[in-house]
Amino acid sequence: MTSIGIVGAGVAGLHLGLHLRQQDLDVTIYTNRTAEQVADGRIMNSVAHMSATIDIEHELGIGEWPGTDAEYSYHYHYNGWGDDRRFKGVFEKPARIIDYRIYLPRLMAEFEARGGRLEIRDLSVAEIEALTEQHDLVVVSTGKGEIGALFPRREGKSPYTSPQRKLAVGFWKGVAERDPRGVEISVAPPAGELLVLPMWSFSGKVNALLFESVPGGPQEVLTDRRYEEDPEAYRALTLEMLKEFHPTVYERIDESAFELQNGAKDILQGAVTPVLREDYVLLPNGRYLLALGDVHMTVDPVQAQGANSATYSAKVVADVIREDHVFDERFMRKVARRRAERLEASTDWVNIIIQNPPAEQIPLLFTEMVHNQELANRFTENFNYPIRQIDLLGSPERVAAAIAATTGE
């Protein structure tokens, strides 16, 4: 039987594992944390699964999440400029956000219950290379540093050499929900953005506050100041930033209830350098490693494209495996080519959004959407469809054409 090894038990690796068990293949996922350790650990992200991803979850039999209440259909926007600053866009089908400390352990359990093998161990680069002798195909879906560096940067699609935003996300109580429920996107140049994400976690409904701070700007202190050093000061600083830059969020805070759901584990600070890496690498032993998920493409989280791209990519890999069990360069090139259009669209879109100073068409588009409901809805729905999104906003001419087409001008 064809044997596949997957390095990494994040959303990409687990989705791929579940797809391949549907094909009755022999699948082993290698990870360095047990499901219990994941559930007990620090938050990993606050990523929304768009309906296009939820459709894939239904195909995999992991589409139902009984007992959770995590769906929403709106994006509320606030532009930090102009007279009219507020608008909202609506999704055709709801998105949802579930704490990955709940999501991933369930997928790990499902994978094992369906006959997948989970091996808990750390793997060095040499050990990963050795796995290619044990399995017909090895897919690497995790790994920074040395492991990530196996896959060369695609310079033409990796415009940045440093993070364009500093990140700080926490799961907070005491933030009133929007009615109807939705994500809020508050854009406050030159400080950066704030995303308020209604989600389901251990205590039920909480809100993730994801601060996307321009380096050197007034908001980056939320990433630089360590929460653990003085939790109360960090909380006060957070309120101060909300009040100064994000008034439509601040007005929803009940200060008496404003606290992290579960203390220090509920906050994550850091930054990512966006990069798109080569899809595969040929090893000295003549075998290939295939890249999937973050190790292949790292995007800033501001447009929720990391997990949604990774699950798409896992499905493409599974589709190509279904067609073809000859893991030669042709196989690798098929995977690369088939996922390229959508993944490049995601990374281009996010990289335009985070550009400093802003790409000229972005403030134009955001200003227009305040009074152009059709465009606001399209921009929102396109979180499912990165190709359409880059069609919409890939150049000043394209934004102008979209405005002209929707206004008849």
Added chain:
Amino acid sequence: MTSIGIVGAGVAGLHLGLHLRQQDLDVTIYTNRTAEQVADGRIMNSVAHMSATIDIEHELGIGEWPGTDAEYSYHYHYNGWGDDRRFKGVFEKPARIIDYRIYLPRLMAEFEARGGRLEIRDLSVAEIEALTEQHDLVVVSTGKGEIGALFPRREGKSPYTSPQRKLAVGFWKGVAERDPRGVEISVAPPAGELLVLPMWSFSGKVNALLFESVPGGPQEVLTDRRYEEDPEAYRALTLEMLKEFHPTVYERIDESAFELQNGAKDILQGAVTPVLREDYVLLPNGRYLLALGDVHMTVDPVQAQGANSATYSAKVVADVIREDHVFDERFMRKVARRRAERLEASTDWVNIIIQNPPAEQIPLLFTEMVHNQELANRFTENFNYPIRQIDLLGSPERVAAAIAATTGE
């Protein structure tokens, strides 16, 4: 309203025109022949439409051909070597062949009946370039010589600089049908191949005999000898070649009835140099021309991939137009990328088949199929699916893997 100009009223241009009328766009097709002239003219090809193409025809409302009897589900093979030489493969859904002198005029009439504009005129390169000022997008779907040369050859995907087969096709009466009906593929190295194609033409059921002759080999005389110079001698020569190289076809000939359906108009002699050209070209005025059909990709007819690729390509172009009316380089690159995998698979497959001397895996595969029904059926069905076909036969290792997988060895 978005206005599209299409140069050429072959299958590619007409399919695209019909797709775009379904989108209610303003479409003009430019061609140098009226429907009557096409119907009255020389045969153009003998191409089979695979079921994947017929599915597209149904989408376009041109899937029904009342009064014709042109469908078949079998490929009968004869290898000119070995002890066991015969095998057959079966399609999941039937293919069909209709004389393009019937097919194209009906599509031209449908296009006009649905509001498309047909302009009968010759166009120079300068006039085609000028059309880009009149239309939002101009697609070039026909044109040899100067017009074709607008689109540079893709050297990496165009391995030949001269024809690998000389071609001679005639529509003959007096060839008994196979029961159940099917195409016969007689492979006789080093002479070349013969395809016997049951089809529908003006007189009803006829058979196209398509001789694919290796240049310098004993069969090329059927291309070099001009039919018009001595029809009776040409007929005798055809019988001689059948008897010598293609015994399973010769045994089906009723010599007393063996004649062209309609004289000299029913024979076509020539040769094509396979080429894959760039998808688009930027003109000095800043506008683009998009290539479609033969002008984009020319393949030897031996595997019936010309028209089936062209109709696929037309559908891709129509799909991208449905998504996006901004005809910038991004648009052109989207078209290029989206059709590349399948078109490159077609062209690679056909170019492997016609290689001289034969690529090592091809006689191996054909010998194996004599007693491997699963592979014979797969090879046959894959006439619909070029990507799967090149997966099957793209390298000696891939043929070996397919044999091993089907025989359990």
